[in-house]
Amino acid sequence: MPGVTPVALGSPERTAGELLAVLRRIKGTRDPGLEVSATQAAEMAHRHGFGLLAVVEHRDADPGLLMAGVVPVDRPVDPALGVRLDGPAIRDVTKGVTATGYPVVIVERIPVTGTGAQLQVVVTDPAQPRVAVFTLHSPTGRGWLDVAGLAGRFVSGVEF
Template identity: 55%
Template sequence: MKVGSVPGVTSVSLRSVEQTTSELRKLLARLREQDPALEAAAVRAAGLAHEHAAVLLALVEHPAADPGILVGGVVPVDRAVTAAELRCFLADAAGPGIREVTQAETTRGYPVVVTERILPGGAQLQAVVLDRAGARAAVFTLHSPSGRGWPDLAAVTGRFVTGVDFSACVL
């Protein structure tokens, strides 16, 4: 799988938890004064990314927003699922704070289901891009601890996710 480069999305190395955490901290220090909530989210994200074999960990930024953390992975799918089935399942089972569940297509024609959750601890967007072959899905989760500028962060992430290409071999 491959995803193109998008301004505002800066990925970090996933070689080790320590290197991932170090690179995230450097990016955060460059962006703004110390933010304990965002730093804590970055440390948690680094650990979770390694624990769950993520293929992407990135900082998402926009001038009108506090930064967010994006984690991406590829998961096997037991059976072919349509975007409509996934959207209905997520709308029914997604839990508290769900603001919206929508479906669309990427620029390459892959179905994508997007879930947006707003909670007291920030905002979260999850985009699930389904491989038309039915064998896998790319799952991207954006988290913004503050939620400030959320629509702008979500838009940057949307531009990133729409570039998913399952026919390519590199992320």
């Protein structure tokens, strides 16, 4: 999908290298924090067994990182439970259905102070006790709605 660039998850080093190359293509080579960010994201993806690590980019926004994994649960999940989340950083909680027919809960977090934004999307599988958890993180939050919209269209096509 245009605007979403997955990186290989073969090894932490390979993942970090590919992620760094994508970030440098978008942000330029002069940002000294990119290598540290790429390494940390790659290590986290491998440590937690993510099935997806991707960069989400839009011309009017700073890039965001999209991470996802399928998580087994011990019993079927009621998507309505997520609608009751609250807290100072939670800006919006939405319940819906993906384009592929799966129930979904979307939680948007934007810090009260500081920068950045986060979107967590939990897609439930009614046929099996498992969920797909997607997290989109933008360190700056610049162009957040554009990046979140791209990620939302990507997640909407999820298939278990």
